[in-house]
Amino acid sequence: MAATPRKRPLTPDLPRIVALLDKGSDRLDPLLSRVTDSTESVGVLFAAGRRALLRGERDDARAWLTRAQSRASRRTPEALRARLAFELGCVLLEDGGTEAAESVIAWAESFSRRPSSDILHLRALIADRRGERTEAIAFYRRAIAKARTALSPLSRVLELRNLAEALAHQSPAESLTMYRHALETLRAHDLDPRLAPALHNGLAYAAICAADFELAERELDAAARDALRLGIPLMRAYAIYNRSILFELRDDIDAATHAIGEAREQSESARLRDLVAWCWIRESWLALKRKDRAAADRAAGSARKNSGEAQAEALATLDAIFTLLDGDHLDAAKLFGELANGYLERSDIVTAFALLLWRSVAYRRGNAPKGAKAATREACALRRRGPLRVSPSWWARELVGAARVDGGERCAEDLLETTAGILDVTHAKVEVTAAEIAIAGKPIPDEAWRRRSGARVLRRLFGLLVEAYPSGVARDELADRLWPESEGDKAVRNLYAAMKDLRRVLIAAPGLRAVARGGDYALETDGNVVMRRGKPT
Known part of the structure; x- marks a missing residue:
């Protein structure tokens, strides 16, 4: 009687x-097709x-990674446990x-407290997800330094890529270096071309x-060619998305x-909801550059329908820009400042730089030159941290102008000059006399002049400035003429308060500003x- 052939056991070579x-x-498909719930090999379940x-x-x-975790023990090679923890932690993080990803780290460290490359990498991803960019970058660097302890060179490629991505808005030059090194490592070890x-x-985004x-x-x-050849719609859509930034x-x-x-359209076809939201945000911004409010x-509304937490700050930035366009300049300046601080907390220097310059623009439009200069000084200080020439988001002609006007040529030096802006629109005709301001034939209503300094004082101050136009009037002369009975210091304080109130009145008159010279x-x-x-x- 012939012996019944036995199934070959699943005892593959881990390396x-x-x-x-x-x-x-x-080539592993025949082996992995035989994997069942009863499979005991941690390596096969991981595969x-x-x-x-x-x-x-x-x-x-x-499911398979969790089963592999349940069967792992102290006899499982430490490098495999660490890589298993990384892969499972990434799935839970996505x-x-x-917290679930942190629990996987705790499981891995219950076997060994020595920090492995893959565990440090997972810690970096967790910190990045929490917005702790400085801590994330530190973990990425430690992970790369220990890459020799990882199960395979693929870990180094992924660590280099994620560090490069984290650095793109902080240190573009270093980001370029990291991306190049990742590509070289991928090719040198003949790793997954996908x-x-x-x-x-x-690398293209860092170059931008x-x-x-x-x-x-x-x-x-190269990205579009490889994505098309390998059938990766997400990467093809991202290549077109980044090319849109380049065109802009x-x-x-x-x-x-x-x-x-x-x-x-490609993102919608492939059901890439996150990228669809980013596309709608950029469509809204580009519509502003076409002067199509x-x-x-409409695009901003579509973005909100498709957005998640990742797009919250970008949508808030759009709201600040809409506020600026609607003439609420000082409110817009406040919003830009809050957003810039949020990006700075995550070491996103590039975006914060652009938003601080928009804050300066908003203050200028709101007749608040001191605020404009302060915002530009803060933006220019960021350039001292490293080369900074452009932001891929929210960049427009107005920003270089703000840097030049309120920061000087040194601040504006080497910034990317563009011709397209969002504020160079045709304003309504404004007619001015010493007694009145009319916008498109309609005078500014009397209640607009009723400020803390008093409507009578503000109208007299404005009349004096109109009489002197285009020249200016000395501050002491204005103080003496408006408050002849007051002591010098008190009259100057009154003038400062009145100028602040007058600038608020002039917000309603596009193209008309009160400035200090x-x-x-x-x-x-x-x-x-x-x-x-x-x-x-």
């Missing part, structure tokens, strides 16, 4: 399994979880659970942050709009303002 997985090979991740089967991946499009996209547009274009070409910063707003629309409002106060006007001797017609 071979890891090598094949990290190369993206499908089944990794394969499920590569296929986008997140629920299956979590599901929104930093990682290449993400690395090319990241560094204002190296030729490098960015080459990398985006080169002042080709029509091409940028077309590209972001294509990126959104209605389209901007040395020891004088004066009026400044844009092309839509007509100064007349008599009352407006």
